[in-house]
Amino acid sequence: MNKKLQNSVKADFPILKRKIHGKEIIFLDSAASSQKPKAVIQAIVDFYQNHYANIHRGVYQLSEEATEKYENARQSVADFIKSKNPESVIFTAGTTASINFIANTWAKENIKNADIIATTELEHHSNLMPWQRLARYQGASLAFIPCDEIGQIALSDVKRYLNPKVKLLAITGMSNVSGAIPPLKEIIESAHEVGAKVLLDGAQLIPHCPVDVQALDIDFLAFSAHKMLGPTGIGVLYIKPKLMDNTPPYQLGGGMISSVALDEAVYADPPARYEAGTPNIAGAIGLEAAIDYLQSMGMELIQKHEKQLTQYAIQKLTAIKGFKLIGPTSCENRGGVISFILNTVHPHDLATILDSEMGICIRAGHHCAMPFHKKIGLTASCRASLYLYNQKEDIDNLVEGIKLAQKIFT
Amino acid sequence: MNKLYREDIIEYSKNPPHSGRLQNPTVTQAGDNPLCGDSIVLDLLIKNDTLKSIGFEAKGCAISKAAVGILSEAVMGKSIPKIKAMKSDEILSHFDKSLSPSRVKCALLGFDALKRAVSKVKK
Numbered sequence: 024m025n026k027k028l029q030n031s032v033k034a035d036f037p038i039l040k041r042k043i044h045g046k047e048i049i050f051l052d053s054a055a056s057s058q059k060p061k062a063v064i065q066a067i068v069d070f071y072q073n074h075y076a077n078i079h080r081g082v083y084q085l086s087e088e089a090t091e092k093y094e095n096a097r098q099s100v101a102d103f104i105k106s107k108n109p110e111s112v113i114f115t116a117g118t119t120a121s122i123n124f125i126a127n128t129w130a131k132e133n134i135k136n137a138d139i140i141a142t143t144e145l146e147h148h149s150n151l152m153p154w155q156r157l158a159r160y161q162g163a164s165l166a167f168i169p170c171d172e173i174g175q176i177a178l179s180d181v182k183r184y185l186n187p188k189v190k191l192l193a194i195t196g197m198s199n200v201s202g203a204i205p206p207l208k209e210i211i212e213s214a215h216e217v218g219a220k221v222l223l224d225g226a227q228l229i230p231h232c233p234v235d236v237q238a239l240d241i242d243f244l245a246f247s248a249h250k251m252l253g254p255t256g257i258g259v260l261y262i263k264p265k266l267m268d269n270t271p272p273y274q275l276g277g278g279m280i281s282s283v284a285l286d287e288a289v290y291a292d293p294p295a296r297y298e299a300g301t302p303n304i305a306g307a308i309g310l311e312a313a314i315d316y317l318q319s320m321g322m323e324l325i326q327k328h329e330k331q332l333t334q335y336a337i338q339k340l341t342a343i344k345g346f347k348l349i350g351p352t353s354c355e356n357r358g359g360v361i362s363f364i365l366n367t368v369h370p371h372d373l374a375t376i377l378d379s380e381m382g383i384c385i386r387a388g389h390h391c392a393m394p395f396h397k398k399i400g401l402t403a404s405c406r407a408s409l410y411l412y413n414q415k416e417d418i419d420n421l422v423e424g425i426k427l428a429q430k431i432f433t
Numbered sequence: 434m435n436k437l438y439r440e441d442i443i444e445y446s447k448n449p450p451h452s453g454r455l456q457n458p459t460v461t462q463a464g465d466n467p468l469c470g471d472s473i474v475l476d477l478l479i480k481n482d483t484l485k486s487i488g489f490e491a492k493g494c495a496i497s498k499a500a501v502g503i504l505s506e507a508v509m510g511k512s513i514p515k516i517k518a519m520k521s522d523e524i525l526s527h528f529d530k531s532l533s534p535s536r537v538k539c540a541l542l543g544f545d546a547l548k549r550a551v552s553k554v555k556k
Contacts, residue, residue, distance in 0.1 A: 402470035
């Protein structure tokens with residue numbers, strides 16, 4: 024395991040020094056939300072203590088400083104996802120807000136009666152429900168690309184559902200249940216061949232893998248800061264620049280106009296056009312600090328660390344009697360989201376026992392993916408998810424905790 | 434030994450008393466916990482304003498199953514007004530204080546369904 028990630032990282036996260044039930048926290052729920060390094064917390068504190076004012080409003084120095092910091096954050100996000108146009112980066116409240124943004128703007132304008140919105144059986148509710156409602160409003164229909172029993176989407180299945188009536192493919196970049204990463208490049212190419220646009224739910228992918236929006240030719244990308252070491256309440260919507268002419272603003276108000284008369288208004292150019300009202304300025308600055316931190320480690324290195332750890336975890340966990348993995352065993356195309364069930368212990372009971380006996384935080388439930396759980400005949404599963412601050416010891420502790428829970432239920 | 438998962442609680446969860454649906458219930462009530470997808474269907478047989486029989490089918494965690502077993506034993510033979518007056522503490526007191534707010538919902542899955550069921554019963 025890489026030395027840089029082994030030695031220093033946990034110490035950078037103040038919360039991981041806290042004890043719960045007398046035990047040091049072992050945090051295995053980063054797919055729900057990640058913890059924050061000191062650098063991110065400090066960046067937010069520094070902004071509020073030393074530079075805070077509203078942006079794009081004042082001509083005084085504080086406002087100029089705040090504006091510069093906010094726009095620098097946009098540039099950092101653009102660099103991070105390899106977009107050459109910083110105006111393609113719109114700050115939103117998070118992945119959910121970004122997906123709803125497109126459902127209420129581009130999709131509302133461009134998806135009409137008899138059109139098809141294609142999505143998959145694997146999606147998080149937030150990449151399903153906006154399309155359900157949009158389809159109802161527009162008289163369009165939904166097509167659900169199937170996934171297999173371990174939560175993988177095959178290119179051949181995607182292709183079967185693509186045809187010229189499909190105007191949008193809304194698909195996850197990495198499943199928040201199975202951890203599987205679909206063959207994105209090929210899927211996006213296939214969608215474009217039939218004239219469909221692609222919205223990628225990057226909530227799980229972006230925090231863990233280097234992504235190049237231009238190389239992948241992504242049309243819309245949604246992700247959240249809080250899953251990538253940043254603060255809550257801030258996220259990103261990337262819109263391919265040439266689609267902006269077809270994307271009306273979502274909300275109207277201050278900060279997004281070039282001129283307003285009583286009976287009409289002229290909108291500002293992007294990105295301001297898409298950011299009505301005072302945005303989450305401190306959130307954007309916190310996100311930039313998170314990106315700086317991730318890049319100081321290196322996304323390739325983080326990905327490699329998580330891959331090795333996932334491999335180790337799957338090997339150790341699948342050796343436990345009564346353990347069933349919900350996801351691919353091969354780490355070729357998957358991230359560190361490890362969902363499972365035990366034959367004798369209900370997910371909620373396991374989560375409670377791991378917490379109270381070992382200080383281990385995991386998720387239990389349907390992880391906002393009820394349709395996929397229903398497909399595989401479950402109402403709930405357990406999910407341990409990894410990030411750069413996790414180590415082999417965390418997995419060893421998880422294994423010990425699972426065995427302890429099994430013993431309680433024998 | 435884990436405080437919450439005492440042996441008696443585990444025993445109740447594995448074989449909750451009164452488990453199984455009733456043939457001719459007076460009232461049937463479903464309940465679920467959207468947080469985890471756990472669910473229960475509760476049947477009540479009521480005669481002369483008294484609970485003569487109770488049955489259920491529960492899908493869920495050990496806490497919710499043990500709790501509905503404890504609940505069923507507690508309410509058998511009771512009058513409907515008495516059941517209507519029951520407080521949730523009568524169930525929660527069987528569990529260790531370490532039961533967290535999210536798990537309280539598990540423990541009260543059956544209780545909440547019972548409350549809704551008896552509220553449908555006319556005087």
